Amino acid sequence: MPNCKSPPFEITLKVRDSCLCLHLQRAARAVARQFDEALRPLDLTNGQFSLLMSLNRSEPPSIGSVSALLAMDRTTLTANLKPLERRGLVQTAIDPADRRSRRLTLTAAGSALLAAAVPVWEETHAATEHLLSGADPERLRTDLRALSGPRAVALCP
Amino acid sequence: MPNCKSPPFEITLKVRDSCLCLHLQRAARAVARQFDEALRPLDLTNGQFSLLMSLNRSEPPSIGSVSALLAMDRTTLTANLKPLERRGLVQTAIDPADRRSRRLTLTAAGSALLAAAVPVWEETHAATEHLLSGADPERLRTDLRALSGPRAVALCP
DNA sequence: ATTTATTGGGTTGATATCCACGTATTTACG
DNA sequence: CGTAAATACGTGGATATCAACCCAATAAAT
Numbered sequence: 001m002p003n004c005k006s007p008p009f010e011i012t013l014k015v016r017d018s019c020l021c022l023h024l025q026r027a028a029r030a031v032a033r034q035f036d037e038a039l040r041p042l043d044l045t046n047g048q049f050s051l052l053m054s055l056n057r058s059e060p061p062s063i064g065s066v067s068a069l070l071a072m073d074r075t076t077l078t079a080n081l082k083p084l085e086r087r088g089l090v091q092t093a094i095d096p097a098d099r100r101s102r103r104l105t106l107t108a109a110g111s112a113l114l115a116a117a118v119p120v121w122e123e124t125h126a127a128t129e130h131l132l133s134g135a136d137p138e139r140l141r142t143d144l145r146a147l148s149g150p151r152a153v154a155l156c157p
Numbered sequence: 158m159p160n161c162k163s164p165p166f167e168i169t170l171k172v173r174d175s176c177l178c179l180h181l182q183r184a185a186r187a188v189a190r191q192f193d194e195a196l197r198p199l200d201l202t203n204g205q206f207s208l209l210m211s212l213n214r215s216e217p218p219s220i221g222s223v224s225a226l227l228a229m230d231r232t233t234l235t236a237n238l239k240p241l242e243r244r245g246l247v248q249t250a251i252d253p254a255d256r257r258s259r260r261l262t263l264t265a266a267g268s269a270l271l272a273a274a275v276p277v278w279e280e281t282h283a284a285t286e287h288l289l290s291g292a293d294p295e296r297l298r299t300d301l302r303a304l305s306g307p308r309a310v311a312l313c314p
Numbered sequence: 315a316t317t318t319a320t321t322g323g324g325t326t327g328a329t330a331t332c333c334a335c336g337t338a339t340t341t342a343c344g
Numbered sequence: 345c346g347t348a349a350a351t352a353c354g355t356g357g358a359t360a361t362c363a364a365c366c367c368a369a370t371a372a373a374t
Contacts, residue, residue, distance in 0.1 A: 005265070005268055005269045005272050006213060006263070006268040006271070006272060007210075007213055007268070007271055007272045007275050009213065009214065009215075011210075011213075011275055012210055012211075012213045012214065015207070015210050015278065016210070016211070016226075017298075018282070018294075018298065019207070019278070019282060020188060020282065020285050020286065020294065020297070020298065020301075021188050021189060021191075021192045021203050021207070021281075021282070021285065022203075022207045022227075023297075023298050023301040023302065023305070024181065024184055024185040024188050024189075024301060025185055025189065025203070025204065025207070025227075025228075026227060026228035026229075026301065026305040027181055027185075027228075027301040027302075027304040027305045028181040028182055028184075028185035029228050029229055029361080029362095030228050030304055030305045030306045031177060031178050031181050031304050032178060032181075032182065032361090032362095033362080034178075035178045036362080036363095040363095045329075045330090045362095046178050046179075046182070047182065047329085047330070048329090050172070050176070050178070050179045050182070053164075053168075053169055053172050053173070054169075054173070056163060056164055056166065056168075056169045057166060057169065058166075062352075062353095063352075063353065064351090064352060064353085069173075070179075070182075070183060071182075071183035071184075071186050071187045072183075072186055072330090072331075072332090073331065073332050073333085074352080074353070074354095075331085075332070075333080075353085075354075075355085076330065076331050076332065078353075078354065078355090079329080079330070079331080079332095080329080080330070080331090082329090083328085083329070098339075098340070098351095098352080099338080099339060099340090099352095100338065100339045100340070100351065100352040100353065101339095101351095101352060101353085102352085102353075106163070108162070111162055111163040111164070112162045114163070114164055115162050115163060115164045118164050118168055121172065121176070124178075125175070125176060125177065125178070128177050128178065128304065129177065131303050131304055132300060132303055132304070133303060135296075135299070135300050135303065137175075137177065139292075139296075140177070140180075140297070140300045141174075141175065141177070141180050142292070143289060143292050143297045143300075144177075144180040144181060144183065144184040145180065145184075146288050146289055146290060146292065147184040147187060147188055147285065147288055147289070148180070148183040148184045148187045149187045186331080186332095189331090189332095190332080193332080193333095197333095202332095202359075202360090204359085204360070205359090219322075219323095220322070220323065221321090221322060221323085229360090229361075229362090230361065230362050230363085231322080231323070231324095231362095232323085232324075232325085232361085232362070232363085233360065233361050233362065235323070235324065235325090236359080236360070236361080237359080237360070237361095239359090240358085240359070255321095255322080255369075255370070256368080256369060256370085257321070257322040257323070257368065257369045257370070258321095258322060258323085258369095259322085259323070315374100316373100316374090317372100317373080317374085318371100318372075318373070318374095319370100319371080319372070319373085320369100320370080320371070320372080321368100321369085321370070321371085322367105322368090322369080322370095323366100323367085323368085323369105324365105324366080324367080324368100325364100325365085325366080325367105326363105326364090326365085326366105327362105327363090327364090328361100328362090328363090329360100329361080329362085330359100330360070330361070330362100331358100331359080331360070331361095332357105332358090332359085332360100333356105333357090333358090334355105334356090334357090335354105335355085335356090336353105336354085336355080336356105337352105337353085337354075337355100338351100338352085338353085338354100339350105339351080339352080339353100340349100340350080340351070340352095341348100341349080341350070341351085342347100342348080342349070342350085343346100343347085343348080343349090344345100344346095344347085344348095
């Protein structure tokens with residue numbers, strides 16, 4: 001008699017149909033693939049695009065503030081910066097006012113590449129919102145922000 | 158005069174506030190962390206939990222069907238199976254009816270661990286839905302399914 | 315029946331993600 | 345002041361994710 005201690009199949013159906021974590025992972029993977037594919041001619045991923053975009057401001061932000069903005073682990077951001085630094089798209093410099101902090105800035109090449117990616121983003125984002133059919137994208141964004149924790153901090157300069 | 162070719166700052170604000178890809182990645186990361194933390198005593202990640210749960214059925218599914226269900230790349234699933242196989246939670250066997258296909262089954266240890274994880278999932282999922290405050294979780298799930306592509310295929314046995 | 319196309323998976327290489335641990339700097343406190 | 349707590353990052357290790365390329369087995373075409 002197999003599966004003496006197995007969870008009942010009804011639980012499996014419940015998780016499949018209702019788990020927000022699973023639903024989020026699926027949607028995040030699917031949408032990320034769309035953006036990755038669209039950005040591939042520029043040799044950028046969706047995460048690299050979002051990261052570069054978050055650095056497009058006059059006051060160079062620190063590692064911690066960007067990682068909070070993107071709701072990612074601080075060490076993940078450190079890792080993600082390496083290929084961008086290697087390609088000369090981003091530069092880091094120690095903050096003279098607080099020598100623990102590193103300030104992140106786009107290079108000219110980084111800014112140019114980011115500018116070239118904007119039309120791709122516009123197009124892909126429109127296609128993504130189109131997938132929602134009649135649903136309200138802003139309402140979805142509100143829900144996603146609520147799940148992202150109190151990290152929707154200010155990016156303003 | 159720096160940033161001659163930089164995207165205008167208004168674009169940055171627009172992406173930050175409206176990009177569904179970014180919003181999804183943020184929420185997915187944040188929620189995944191919650192589940193990972195809750196499941197850590199069982200030495201499971203949210204992805205491992207979802208994968209094990211998707212194998213809790215009488216007819217052992219193939220790699221391709223599970224990867225479609227989870228909306229992940231086929232090769233990602235192959236990689237994710239390795240630590241679970243190493244721990245003796247999952248077994249794979251060539252399908253005699255089609256020798257290209259590998260059928261995935263939970264072991265007794267896998268079923269037992271999954272059963273132990275169900276209460277953790279219940280608790281964590283309730284906390285996640287609570288983050289939505291007044292919003293309708295089912296409406297959010299509907300939106301997420303629309304973004305996950307036509308992969309919400311049947312898991313039924 | 316042979317050839318061809320399709321399908322199901324695996325492997326490798328690169329990036330992504332997070333945790334546990336450690337280091338350096340700054341701030342707070344006594 | 346000088347020490348303790350807090351802050352800002354980095355490294356190493358493990359898993360996660362996907363593209364590109366390859367192989368084996370089945371299905372389709374002539």
